[in-house]
Amino acid sequence: MSATLLTPESPEVAEPEEAKPDRLRPILATVWRWTSALGVALIIFSILLLTKGANPFQALGDMFKLTFTSSRSVQEIFIQMAPLVLGALAVAVPARAGLTNVGGEGQIIIGAVAACGAFLFLGDSAPGGLIIVAMFAASMIAGALWAGIAALMRLWAGVNEAISTLLLNFVALDILLFLIYQPWRESRTGQPTTRELVDTAKLPVISGTQVHIGIIIAVVVTVIVWAVMRYTRWGFKIAVAGGNAEAARRSGLNVSMLVLSALMIGGALAGLAGMIHFAGVEYKLRPGFGYQLGYTSFLACWLARHQPFPILVAAFVFASLSVAGDSLQLDSSLPAATINVLTALILMAVLGWTAKRKVSV
Amino acid sequence: MEQHVGPRRPLLAVLGLTKHFAAVKANTEVSLEVWPGEVHALVGENGAGKSTLLKMIYGVYHPDAGQMIVEGTEAVIDSPAEARRLGIGMVFQDLRLVPALTVAENIALAIPTGVTLKLRALSQQIREASDKHGLSVDPNAKVGHLSIGERQRVEILKVLMTGAKLVILDEPTSVLAPQEVEALFSVVEHLRSQDFGILIVTHKLDEVRTIANTATVLRGGRTILENVKPSDYTNDELIEAMVGKSVSDLTRRASTVVTTDRAMALTMTGINAKGDQGNLALKGISLTIAPGELVGIAGVAGSGQRELCEVALGLRPPVTGEVTIVGKKIGNPRDALSAGAASIPEDPVADSIVGRLTVLHHMVLNGRRLPAGKVGIDWQTVKSTTDTNNDRLGLHIAATSRNVSELSGGNIQRVILTRELSLDAELVVAAYPSRGLDIANVRRTQEILLECRDKGAGVLMVSEDLDELMSIADRILVMHDGHISGEIINADFDRQRIGQLMIGGAA
Numbered sequence A: 001m002s003a004t005l006l007t008p009e010s011p012e013v014a015e016p017e018e019a020k021p022d023r024l025r026p027i028l029a030t031v032w033r034w035t036s037a038l039g040v041a042l043i044i045f046s047i048l049l050l051t052k053g054a055n056p057f058q059a060l061g062d063m064f065k066l067t068f069t070s071s072r073s074v075q076e077i078f079i080q081m082a083p084l085v086l087g088a089l090a091v092a093v094p095a096r097a098g099l100t101n102v103g104g105e106g107q108i109i110i111g112a113v114a115a116c117g118a119f120l121f122l123g124d125s126a127p128g129g130l131i132i133v134a135m136f137a138a139s140m141i142a143g144a145l146w147a148g149i150a151a152l153m154r155l156w157a158g159v160n161e162a163i164s165t166l167l168l169n170f171v172a173l174d175i176l177l178f179l180i181y182q183p184w185r186e187s188r189t190g191q192p193t194t195r196e197l198v199d200t201a202k203l204p205v206i207s208g209t210q211v212h213i214g215i216i217i218a219v220v221v222t223v224i225v226w227a228v229m230r231y232t233r234w235g236f237k238i239a240v241a242g243g244n245a246e247a248a249r250r251s252g253l254n255v256s257m258l259v260l261s262a263l264m265i266g267g268a269l270a271g272l273a274g275m276i277h278f279a280g281v282e283y284k285l286r287p288g289f290g291y292q293l294g295y296t297s298f299l300a301c302w303l304a305r306h307q308p309f310p311i312l313v314a315a316f317v318f319a320s321l322s323v324a325g326d327s328l329q330l331d332s333s334l335p336a337a338t339i340n341v342l343t344a345l346i347l348m349a350v351l352g353w354t355a356k357r358k359v360s361v
Numbered sequence B: 001m002e003q004h005v006g007p008r009r010p011l012l013a014v015l016g017l018t019k020h021f022a023a024v025k026a027n028t029e030v031s032l033e034v035w036p037g038e039v040h041a042l043v044g045e046n047g048a049g050k051s052t053l054l055k056m057i058y059g060v061y062h063p064d065a066g067q068m069i070v071e072g073t074e075a076v077i078d079s080p081a082e083a084r085r086l087g088i089g090m091v092f093q094d095l096r097l098v099p100a101l102t103v104a105e106n107i108a109l110a111i112p113t114g115v116t117l118k119l120r121a122l123s124q125q126i127r128e129a130s131d132k133h134g135l136s137v138d139p140n141a142k143v144g145h146l147s148i149g150e151r152q153r154v155e156i157l158k159v160l161m162t163g164a165k166l167v168i169l170d171e172p173t174s175v176l177a178p179q180e181v182e183a184l185f186s187v188v189e190h191l192r193s194q195d196f197g198i199l200i201v202t203h204k205l206d207e208v209r210t211i212a213n214t215a216t217v218l219r220g221g222r223t224i225l226e227n228v229k230p231s232d233y234t235n236d237e238l239i240e241a242m243v244g245k246s247v248s249d250l251t252r253r254a255s256t257v258v259t260t261d262r263a264m265a266l267t268m269t270g271i272n273a274k275g276d277q278g279n280l281a282l283k284g285i286s287l288t289i290a291p292g293e294l295v296g297i298a299g300v301a302g303s304g305q306r307e308l309c310e311v312a313l314g315l316r317p318p319v320t321g322e323v324t325i326v327g328k329k330i331g332n333p334r335d336a337l338s339a340g341a342a343s344i345p346e347d348p349v350a351d352s353i354v355g356r357l358t359v360l361h362h363m364v365l366n367g368r369r370l371p372a373g374k375v376g377i378d379w380q381t382v383k384s385t386t387d388t389n390n391d392r393l394g395l396h397i398a399a400t401s402r403n404v405s406e407l408s409g410g411n412i413q414r415v416i417l418t419r420e421l422s423l424d425a426e427l428v429v430a431a432y433p434s435r436g437l438d439i440a441n442v443r444r445t446q447e448i449l450l451e452c453r454d455k456g457a458g459v460l461m462v463s464e465d466l467d468e469l470m471s472i473a474d475r476i477l478v479m480h481d482g483h484i485s486g487e488i489i490n491a492d493f494d495r496q497r498i499g500q501l502m503i504g505g506a507a
């Protein structure tokens, strides 16, 4: 035997500590997957345009030009992006704890309702700064409590949060409709809306633009969420609970509290999204307030694989598509819904393309 | 190899296979042959690259370099489906059956049976194949109700029914009780007599000697011994080939801890507890473990060992009865952990492993306070404590930056062992602590458990390996059907008597 005096050379032991995974390669791989997926989606979409008798190069080129070269529509993109970012973070945080929050739609409505309530309660005479602060606080607390209902249903009755958050969306919509048709309605005769915010309670715009500060809030919150998930104890604990609840329980973590807190933080973020959409764009509650914002955010979060910074990119893509949809309609007389086809194609292409290849056994 | 004459040729010849995962050289130029009618044992320490090699042969991983020759023709095995087409079948260590379905339904999922499921005909086929190979598998049984050994036989049957001539078994015995190992080996023996080829991984040398005609030893991803006859080598020579050094026998020693005036490490009084199916799994259990005492739990698998450990750790609330650890009453897992409990779970992958996290992350999941940094957790401290503990315990865990989900089976166990056994615990509850470990690490783990005991911890150790228990325990409790059917003190250890107690016979 020749092997006698060798030291054990098991790769486990011999592996140098510096053998950290190459950081650049996964990023490049992600970028490549995204670009190729977008490419495929665009090709399919072009074929579709052809069958409709439109020239795809013309249509796509115009769409691109109208969307990204006019200052107005670029600003519009950033305005639409802000609540999408927050709504997607509202999905990402619970997802980290292994929870599916489909309740963004309702939490956004409830956040806006609470913000509006705070404004109506304080009235015109209160100083503008106070009103805004109260609106922010109310929206986040209300969103958190609304999501907390779903968390408690899960903890007490074992109801899956994907179902309960979804059902609560319909309840939230009913509450909104009740308020704007009845107690909060501005006038008996006009549209069913609430009174418009006073100017001091509206979100200020970034100077030199029409873009309200919601986008800045969204970016700052993204950084905070990233840092909390990455560096804090709580961030670590929800990752453990989300990765393997039994392992979390066995290591003494309070899994119930982690579920509750993660879902409530998600709700607070969605409530915040509702607040900035309300105080930055709509200024009044109306029947279609924030329509589909929650669901679009949910998709954006999936597109970003639940990661904070990619969420910024995904929200930008969705906001651009939505703005492009408007220009497409104006320009090439294609129905606005055409853009939904492109959105769906992109979503499917990116998700399908980037799914981890499962080893089939 | 030249001793095989005539027209026979190997079922499989592997030549110079290489597979590297980034910096990890899992396999480097590995070669071996499996002949019809041969049981070929693949052995080597944890992380040696055994599972990686098997997965390349079964088409799960793709080699970086090297050749595979199946029955004389070079083959590119790029998927498990291709492997099955070539007559290669594999039983993984973590069995992949659907518990809610019957045996026949599970097999139907694996076999292309056309559009309509002809379950009745399939059941008949299963019965015939099962009889032919001596597997005693009932096609109509629900998989969820079968023991691990029975499930393994279902997997083997499934592999045989998909037309395999070469059957690969990755560590089949490490989850089996001794009686189940015997049953498995008689199946393997039967397959050998039918000219099947079998490639089997095991960490136990006596199993190699019982079952294998040929052995290949891997170390650090390279073949150290290739297609040799085990009988040409002594145990020491084989061990040295596997781990690069000799492994001494465990010297048994009695506990010297003075226990007067100290609270009992563990007391359980009048415990009745339900199992997962709602049945009464523990029936009136009372026991105490003193500080500095190592108590072994013997018993046939499923006699309540799992529930006993869980109740002791506050993980499973008992229906009646009381648990204390060093005098503190235990109501939930937090109580047990803060009283100073440490535990090695029965199934570490299911119960302690969080797939996306690194080894370092796992080192803090022990219920002790997280070391505080400026923001959040001070990972630097965790790292240096881990390094110190790793040097002290000597189980050589994987680099702390590695993701646990890519570690080999034995290396996952070593991470958990290092974390839990470095805690200076008051009570250590260790379920099958040496499961999946190579010889050197089994010995080292037993020594560490004795060191814990000598430092004053009470140790509760569950094992199905009587030899292991008899060589290390101060006292053995035998469990049968949720009861403690007998207690034997160190000096009187007697295999026969323990065996009788395990099947419920009177002491």
Ligand SMILES: Nc1ncnc2c1ncn2[C@@H]1O[C@H](COP(=O)(O)OP(=O)(O)OP(=O)(O)O)[C@@H](O)[C@H]1O
Pocket (backbone or CB within 6 Å): A011, A012, B021, B024, B025, B026, B044, B045, B046, B047, B048, B049, B050, B051, B052, B053, B406, B407, B408, B409, B410, B411, B436
């Ligand atoms: N998918 C993977 N990605 C990265 N490294 C891997 C992967 N699979 C295995 N490895 C590494 O390759 C080496 C060999 O692992 P392998 O599972 O083949 O060992 P093994 O001999 O089966 O060990 P054990 O006896 O513990 O089961 C180990 O260092 C392991 O961490």
Ligand SMILES: [Mg+2]
Pocket (backbone or CB within 6 Å): B050, B051, B052, B408, B409, B410
């Ligand atoms: Mg292995």
